[in-house]
Amino acid sequence: MTSVAIIDYGRGNVRSVYNALDYVGVDAVITDDPDEIDNASHILLPGVGAFGDAIAELRGRGLPEVLHRQVFEKGKPFLGICVGMQMLAATGFEHGEHKGLGWINADVRRLDSGPDCLKIPHMGWSSVALSRAHPLFEGFKDDTLVFYFVHSYAVATGDSDKVLGTCSYGTPFVCALAWDNIVTTQFHPEKSQDSGIEILENFVGWNP
Numbered sequence: 001m002t003s004v005a006i007i008d009y010g011r012g013n014v015r016s017v018y019n020a021l022d023y024v025g026v027d028a029v030i031t032d033d034p035d036e037i038d039n040a041s042h043i044l045l046p047g048v049g050a051f052g053d054a055i056a057e058l059r060g061r062g063l064p065e066v067l068h069r070q071v072f073e074k075g076k077p078f079l080g081i082c083v084g085m086q087m088l089a090a091t092g093f094e095h096g097e098h099k100g101l102g103w104i105n106a107d108v109r110r111l112d113s114g115p116d117c118l119k120i121p122h123m124g125w126s127s128v129a130l131s132r133a134h135p136l137f138e139g140f141k142d143d144t145l146v147f148y149f150v151h152s153y154a155v156a157t158g159d160s161d162k163v164l165g166t167c168s169y170g171t172p173f174v175c176a177l178a179w180d181n182i183v184t185t186q187f188h189p190e191k192s193q194d195s196g197i198e199i200l201e202n203f204v205g206w207n208p
Contacts, residue, residue, distance in 0.1 A: 002204050003027040005040035009057040013048045020190040026204045032061045043076050047083025051092035051108055054083045078182045079203050085184035094153050106157030114170025121152040122169040130165050135206045136183050147187035181208045
């Protein structure tokens with residue numbers, strides 16, 4: 001039976017994520033308890049706020065070790081959202097330099113507003129361009145890949161094989177990563193209405 005552990009580290013839009021999963025009829029729990037996380041079939045790491053605060057809270061609750069065991073040793077499907085995506089990087093540079101989880105060879109850097117000097121943060125609906133097919137986006141057509149973003153920083157990585165999607169705001173940036181049983185989005189499915197619900201439905205049906 002599918003169940004989702006929404007990781008609670010004192011940051012992140014956990015209630016909106018929970019409500020979205022509840023809407024699609026999935027058993028979900030907001031938790032930082034290792035036993036509850038172990039009982040779940042899928043793991044979701046949400047995120048809103050600053051990289052440094054988020055990673056400090058995650059470490060303060062002993063969650064990096066729990067997540068590593070569940071995702072890498074047990075192979076559970078994992079979805080990281082926004083800062084939950086960014087924290088997988090080696091280093092984040094929001095308000096200083098902070099060590100991330102290091103799941104991917106990447107840094108998290110401030111968005112470049114580009115030649116048009118666009119306003120930062122990037123806030124609103126934007127199109128996503130996929131570099132390959134993935135079960136998270138099953139059933140979507142190219143003209144329906146529009147999702148809601150709220151962020152000032154983005155992942156910059158040389159691991160091109162892990163890049164799943166990009167978005168353009170001033171300049172292009174990575175907005176989705178995927179490898180093995182891990183998938184992440186910079187955009188917020190829980191704020192993306194019908195398209196976001198479809199993303200979450202695809203995630204809970206995903207068994208890599």
